[in-house]
Ligand SMILES: [Fe+2]
């Protein structure tokens with residue numbers, strides 16, 4: 360797996376860790392910490408989703424001509440994840456700890472299922488079909504254009 364793909368996988372793990380911090384704070388009934396950690400989770404998740412939606416998916420669609428395939432499914436799952444994220448945000452905001460914990464459980468399952476598909480199916484397909492992947496993702500690497508690297 361390329362460096363660029365490994366960075367995306369690392370972002371998955373960082374989001375997981377951040378979500379765990381929110382759950383730990385809720386278990387301690389520390390709503391201030393839960394809210395703070397949830398905002399950080401939200402920022403990390405959106406940063407990652409935008410990297411995929413604005414850079415990775417369009418590059419995959421352009422390289423393969425597939426617009427109704429895996430990227431369409433992944434965009435749909437992002438929408439489901441965001442809906443649950445919004446629900447959890449308002450439950451935390453309303454100090455509804457039990458509901459928030461149960462929503463976060465479901466959110467966690469959805470995210471894990473989504474990440475497994477990306478890591479096992481979509482990312483390897485992207486690695487094989489998108490030239491200059493690092494620069495497509497804004498992660499440095501080659502300069503694109505006439506460069507012949509395989510990153
Ligand atoms: Fe995704």
Ligand SMILES: [Fe+2]
Pocket residue numbers: 367371407411474477
């Ligand atoms: Fe992802």
